[in-house]
Amino acid sequence: MDPDKTGRVSRDAIMAVFYILNEDFPEIRRLSKEEGNLIFGFLDKDGSSTITLEEFLEFGNVLLLEFTKESDYETLVERHFPQIFRSRSWQSLCMFVHSAIFEYCTDAVLVANAVIIAIQSYPELSGQDIAMDSHYKDGYIDTVWELMETIFTAVYILEIIVKVLVDGWKKYSESPRNVFDFSVTLLAVFATLYVYYPNAYSDSRLIRFIVMARVLRLTRLLFTYKAFEMVGIISVDIIPAASNVILILLFLMYFFSALGSLLYGGLITRDPDNPLSYILLEANDFVDNAYWANNFNDMVSGMNVLFNLLVVNNWTECEIGFEFVTGGKWVRFFFFFFHLFGVVVINNVVIAFIINAFFQQFKTVVDRQGWEEEVADEAIISGARARFRANTITGTNTGVIGGYIARVRPRHMDVELDERAALRKLFTRTSTNDESIAEK
Template sequence: MSTEMSYTETRRDSVCEGLNTDVTEGPPPLSDEDLRLAATYVNDARNGCRGNFKNDPKSVRLYNLYNHPAFFWTSHVAVGVLISLVLFEDPAVPSIRLDYWITMCVELLCVGLIFSRLAHQGVFSSEENFWRSKRRLPFLIILLLTLVDMVLYVILSEIGVTSVRFSRPLRPLLLLCMDRAKQLRAVFKNILLTLPDIITVLTLFLLSVAFFALMALKIFQNRRNLVNYSDGQPYMHNYLDTFFHLYVLVTTANFPDVMMPAFDYNAWFTLFFIIYLIICLYLFMSICLATIYNNFKEHLKEYVEDSVREKQDNLQLAFDILKVETGHGEKLLPKSRWMSLMRTVHPSRLDLEHSLLWDVLANKHTGYISKSEFFHVANLLDIQVLEVKDREPEFQRWFPRCYTSKASRLIRKTVANSCFSRFFRYFIDLAVVANAVCIALDEEDFEWFFMALFVFEILLKFYVFGLKKFFHSAMNMFDFVLIVAALVINVLELAWTSISNQTGALDFLLVLRLLRLVRLVYAIERFRIVLKTISSIGRSLLTYGGVLFVFFYIFAIIGMEAFSGKIIPEPVLANRTQNQPILCGNPKLNGTQFAMNRYCNNNFNDILHSFVVLFELMVVNQWHVLAEGFVAVTHQAARIYFIVYHLLVVILVLNIFSAFILELFMLEYTMSKEPAERRESIIERRITVMGLDEDESTYLNDLENEETDTNIRGGRRPGQSPAMRFRLPRGANKVEELLQKMYEIEREEDKSDV
């Protein structure tokens, strides 16, 4: 992330020098402190956070120190370690178990680090601001509870009483309190705001289930000749069981088994189940999704509005410090102050670059940056700036004569030129298919040939495009990693034959070789669009991964406290006969579906196994078999754990995830219908108009032009700093950017209406 706030003493001197030499006339130079404050606001705007620091220089310095990568990452690592302690604490992953005093010491250290960060925050923020933030208090409470819990546990275990570490499920909540977990917090806030609406629907749904359960009980209870379930359990014999079976039926996990005894008795009874499923599954579950989608859309818009407002508030504050009043009473930002600000924000960059940014932002006529233009500075700073000379292939720089020779040009045409390159690409794609066929047929003989071919392809691309350009393409990067990793493993395998007996390495090699097939998908235009959408979702998927992780962690810890050690996997025997049940070390499992399906490995004995079980529960199928297994070894009440998990994770979180993907697709679709110039933000448009963007087609033009005039490139475009180019993101890559663009378009429309 862009946390390059490396504002050190030595740098500051050079900034002052720069200021003094640069500003010979015009507005008076700003003080160091004001500049630092403005730079802090700009950085906050870029990071999308709101530093509640006091305005005095000491607090500002402390706040910048607070955002220093070293401090920032230390606290994040501490939270990470704290969360991953569960791997080592009892019930631990067997091979890496640690004694409790070791984990306790580490935990104490982590809590101390996190606490010190909170204290750091307390120093630079005003007392009022400190407590106003909604996450401070829970943060502090969790830390205190953890300490209390640790002390209690040590005391109790010294006395010899086994106790429960009740603070452990709270640990993932610390993730939510972290500074940059804004999106994670947003999703949780979204879930909380959706709750009231969804609870109405869910209550109605649960009442329906209860109603149908009563009906089923009354219809089937006293019926003679009704057979039992195929696993021997009695059919609909008491209310709680019937309710649970019908609840499971909504998840479809026990269909049609739950219907079969009634079906065998009388075919018309199937109508009961069909009506039930239509009402409770198809209708209610669709309504759940609709309700969640509805709420999600609203709250997403609010979130984006808040983000934009926060960013603008920060930039407004920075602008208020930097502005100069002109003759006409307008408040504008002159170039001298812009340069000083940029030197403070990005001390490592060249003045040329700052100047380029100025050219993009400033108004041509007035020669100043207005407030509305300044509001784009956060986005502008996030666009990568490249030097043109970086874009020349290394070979061109190293052996210019050889590179521009006739033979070389022919090679370059073959690889890069649109017409020839197609055949080159087809040839490679064909080789990939042939390779996959060989793998499928277990033909190992040609492997080295294919390997050589792919290595040759990569080297050729290096030569033609140069390293930088090669690695800019995600697909090339992907190819490169696959080939190099495969090469390394192959070589190692040759060197030490012992490795070839180790299956892990061979499996990995196989996966690497098969993954090459993915590039074929990329070769087809229609597929590429779908893949691009998926990859644009990618980053936000991580947020949802985070949300799921928090839920998984909490449920895993509770599950481990309740169920660990109750089910013990038996050694795997290949010669087990069919249908020979396994009791998973617990005779209570005798006769259950859990034992018959050999689910012993689905247990809560350590955090990794717990996560697998929770994933299985999330996929829903057979979750009742798992639930009944754990009920058999504990108590009927264990069903509540599984039902609550289903309601929270499957119905709530997964539907919010679906809502997110739906909304994203609708956004991309709406965006794609907008005209191109509206899809670009204002600064992107300016950059394009000024010819300062890095154009993909330039390379091929270069190749053509080279033949007539090798030096024409520099002067070909009217850019003012031809040695540098902006690398504009093609297609909105980040979901947030997409959303903000959408929002800005809407706002512009509102304005134009007025």
């Protein structure tokens, strides 16, 4: 890469590296020509159009950047109807959709929907013997409940249309909450068409069951409290990073569940034809706690036993039933070793990792939600993203035109990555030592 031993690598050499990465390393995301030029601009901190060894050491960090064109976030109205987009009435609509009042209205509709569903479902949930209204299966909207279900579905469709028109599909689909709402509403629309279109199936209760999932969105009311919101955001950040230690715990549980099924499968039973069921009745602690479901008769039941041991931590009461049906005390070693390795060691490691990561990530999340910051006329950082003009980056002409948005994709297990600090560092230009370059 540096045949002349100048201590610098040319743009062409770096582009050749990107070509090799695209062709021979499928585990690394494919880079377009524009992305390659942008990454070179971030590497070339001094604007010399060459890369020094110190700059090249940032190669791995720069590859974490993901780029999106600002034009990809243009809405349908902005792109095809610019006059309407710039009108005062449209901008007022946009402000309303982005306001807290719009969210409050949406929450009010969800609460009303939940109340209606609760009223409809209460007789069935309470075990009352009620006769089904024949109108539910006639394929027509001829009851108050069916009418209200249809109105709620129409309101949810209107909400989606308004949000997509105001924010654009790309921005709308980046929100997991919006994706959930869209999926449930789409299912409700298909269910409505399926029920009311003339066919053999016309039970309108199907719509209610699907729309019930939408009511789960009421959990968002918890996140109106700042503390709950922070817990939710940080949990989303640290759970992927904790996946390795969680997988170790799951592997240990799978191993002990398989071993338990092999050694003790079928021993815990309530079958009156099986003499073990009468022996088990002598295990008072086991029977008094109704631990019949705590058995190793299959893998799922075994995982249930081990999960209970992790959370409840009462292996002495659980194992007494197995001790009676096996007729020996060797079963204690099985439960003791899982308690030692699963609860005392690995489970505590998982808990300690999550707690430590939570406090490490807390400050990062607070900073991420902070102010807009301009970095040396290069970019405007807001949250975990940076908006910048692509033609020049840290003094390097990239040959790329237009506005872009950069995000830092965290490395696996890197829970304490401060995206704002990382972006600030990448957009900060270092001074060029022109005299030293001239001497060379």
